[in-house]
Amino acid sequence: MFGLHYKLERTAIGLVIAIIAVASIGGFVEIAPLFTIDETVESDPDMRLYTPLELAGRDIYMREGCYACHSQMIRTLRDEVDRYGPYSLAVESQYDHPHLWGSKRTGPDLARLGGKYSDAWHVAHLINPRDVVAESNMPRYGWLAETILRSDDLGLHLRAMQRVGVPYTEEMIANATQDAHAQANPAASTTQGVTERYGEETNIRAFDGDPQRLTEMDALVAYLQILGQLTDAPFQTAMED
Template identity: 75%
Template sequence: MFGLHYRLERKAIGLTLGIIFVASIGGLVEIAPLFTIHQTVEDVPDMRVYTPLELAGRNIYIREGCYACHSQMIRTLRDEVERYGPYSLAVESKYDHPMLWGSKRTGPDLARIGNKYSDEWHVAHLNNPRNVLSVSVMPAYSWLLKTTLRTHDLGAHLKAQRTVGVPYNDDMIANASKDAYGQAAPDSRYTDGVTQRYGKATNVRAFDGKPGELTEMDALVAYLQVLGHLTDAAKKTVANDAR
């Protein structure tokens, strides 16, 4: 075996071809499953898409690097299920581009953080984590409460998501900016349009406590509050496993 390797080292072309061949095996293992992704990921009738406000919050979550410390993948291990809830299903990240699965946790897993805490708790925690947990090592994101959310290009964000398979329709894209405002301003004239397009179960409220302003804090809290609630598939899976 070593003799073959030594002979290859003397021939640059042969060594290069050998490296390409070995590297291609790993690439094939990673790429091949993508061709059967539609058979791998389940279809569930109650799966819903992110609203424009929630999608904007997800973009902020990625922008601020929150994924580097918080995974969104509960594994099937007993201690994880007991702490975080039902294990994660592929379909729950069906409309996540990019998806945020992973195992790196400086902070807790957030796959099912939605509605676990109040909006006020999230605002206080993001504004200064030490006010909620004195030993927290999480940085403060106080500027989110002061920064107006950019909404004029949300339609383009939805349109880009549609090109990769998220079923946003033309009406959703055309009204993206209005729907973002309407979701965080429950008394506005745009609120009804949000529930008509995204369902009555959509969270509609002033997430940052200031209904007259649309901030990045509104968007991020709206996103956090929907995690684990895009579908009830996980709960149904647990119920079926228990039978």
């Protein structure tokens, strides 16, 4: 075996061919499963879309590097399911560009965070994490509550997502800014449009406690409250298992 290796090392062309052959095996192992992707990845016709406000919150989540300490993927291991809930399915991330599965957990996994805590808890936690979790080493994000969310370009954000396959309609794109403000202000006359476009289960409330201002805190809390709530598929799968 070593004799063959030594001979290959002395022959440049032979060594190159051997490297290509070995690399091809690895490439085939990675590529072959993609030919059966339609059979292996779940689908859910009732999958909900991120609202403009939730999408803006997701952008803030990425901007602040939250994905570096929090994963959004529950593995199939028993202890993970017991701690966080049903394991993650591929269908849950079909509208995520990029996906935020992550692998490092300085903080807990957030895949099933939506609805677990109140909006007030999230606001307090983001302003000063140690007020609600004494041992937390998470940085403070209090300025989010004082920073007005830029909303005039939300239609462009939806347009970008549409171009990579997210089924946002032209109506959704045209009303993106209005819908973001309405979702965080239950008294607004345009809230009905939000539920018509994104579904009756859409969270509509003043996420940061102040319906008169649309802040980055509103957006981030709206996003956190929808994590794990876009589809019921994982819970249905858990019941079947």
